[in-house]
Amino acid sequence: MSRIVIVGGGAAGLEIASLLGRSVNRQDEVVLVEGETHHYWKPRFHEIAAGTFDSDLDSLCYFSHGAKNGYMHYQAWMIDINRQDKQLVVRKPNGEADTIEYDYLVIAIGAISNDFATQGAKEHCLFLDTPEQARDSWHQISTLLRSGQERTINIVGAGATGLELAAELAKVSAKLAKNPYAAKLNINLIEAADRVLPNSPQKMSDLAQSRLEQYQVNIMLNTRIASVEASRMTTVDGKILTADVQFWAAGIKAPDWLKNIGGLQSNNANQLVVEQTLATTADASIFSLGDCAAIPQADGTQVPPKAQAANRAAVHLAKNLVAHLEGKALKPFVYKDGGMVVAIGHNFAISTLMNDRLVLKGRLVRRLYDTIFRLHQKTVSGLFTMSRLIIIKRLKCMFKPA
Incomplete structure (x- = not known):
């Protein structure tokens, strides 16, 4: 039996937990450590701040979602790693400290704004x-x-x-x-x-x-x-x-407390330094991805801090870990940039495609922005649930007061 502990319930962490929970053998255990009770897609935080976010349809409860998708939600925040005993040290909502044993640890806590002191x-x-x-x-x-x-x-x-x-x-x-x-x-x-x-x-x-x-x-x-x-x-x-x-x-950087946590190697932006397989350089049983990780590519470049990069790395690592539990070697993560989409209001967006050679704008591009979010929902909840949410949201928009 192996226990895979995932820290961080953002887009990457939730996708890994969902994919692993539905894929690993029953004797294996998947635990998602996240201090929040509900998941919100980070690229839409600005909508929460502006009061335009639909929390009824576009948020997700970790506890109930975990029960349906084969992982356990442990509500807590990571504060340290005891690599020798393979234990994650956490702080629970009541302030008490606790430890969680792991065989494999995945750190996907994202990044924070950089105030440049x-x-x-x-x-x-x-x-x-x-x-x-x-x-x-x-x-x-x-x-x-x-x-x-x-x-x-x-x-x-x-x-x-x-x-x-x-x-x-x-x-x-x-x-x-x-x-x-x-x-x-x-x-x-x-x-x-x-x-x-x-x-x-x-x-x-x-x-x-x-x-x-x-x-x-x-x-x-x-x-x-x-x-x-x-x-x-x-x-x-x-x-x-x-x-x-x-x-x-x-600007963005990884949280200050992540720097060299548990003796892991980090860079000047506090990101954990990993191999191309997403395993940390100091410990092959600890992985990291998303904005909190410095992920190298074969050509010497780094994977950019984008939501799409975190999503693709999450899918890759989930498949990699399932194969690794079956005794197969880890495969390197190869990132291909799919462009960028920026929403400017609910009816307009701009995007780049074809390695930034093509720039598009307009209402249809705004629908592309929404599609990226729907693909995230499909990964974590499945095609049927995603389709149902789309239909309900359209009906809600049609019949709710202006």
Whole structure:
């Protein structure tokens, strides 16, 4: 009997737990360690923060899902690894410490925003790294929207997360414009680079900026934040940017506590260094994937921190571990980039295809964005459940009040 313990219930961790739970022999055990009770797809955290997320149909309860898919949900957070005794040290919701024995350990905790040690950012900014942070953000935004006055929101970082959040909040504000008691949101999107989506093709950046300007988002390029205080930010050139709510969505890194945990090798971004098989360099029984792992490729490049990369690595590792339990050798993970899709509101998105040579935009591309989420649902719950959810959601949209 083997016990496979998976840490992290994000897209990658949940997919591995679901696939393994349905595939391994009955004598083997699959345990998912996750502090949250429900799963939310991280690329949609900005919708939770803006109040447009359908939690009834688009979230998932780990406890009941695990019972149906052959894994056990253990509600806790990882705090250390005892590699000698093959034990995971965790903290339960009541604050007590506990240990979980494992034969194989998979770490898929994702990444967090990188505040680059900016003074006051942690204390005075909202982040969208966890479902709890996204829900807390909505509580503040909800209160702001009910104020009936003009309000300002600062968002630092014009990558995919910051851009999608700005667009979603702008659309919410526009929809509430006819309500005399609703606040009008003035949104500042602040970026240190000379364009939005700085790691994307120029054409994609231009299309995104044009759309945001149509939504009346104030884009501030070549602007670096030196410090953050309550209700205001100061740029490196001394300009003061006041705001009622402040978000930080610039850069990513693995959590600080992950660095060298259990004696595992990590890099400057706190990511665990792994082989191309996704096994950590220091321990062949511990694997890591997603944004918390530095995954090499045969050509010397690294797998980029994208949701699609985490999903594909999850499917690969699940198959690899099932085969490994049968005595077969681990196969290397080979990543082929399928492009990028960024949603700008509920009816518009832009994407890149063919190694960034083709850039598409429009409503149909927004449906592609939704399809990526549906494929995730298919992996974790099966084709029948995914199809049922699509039908129910369409009926709900047709019959619910405007």
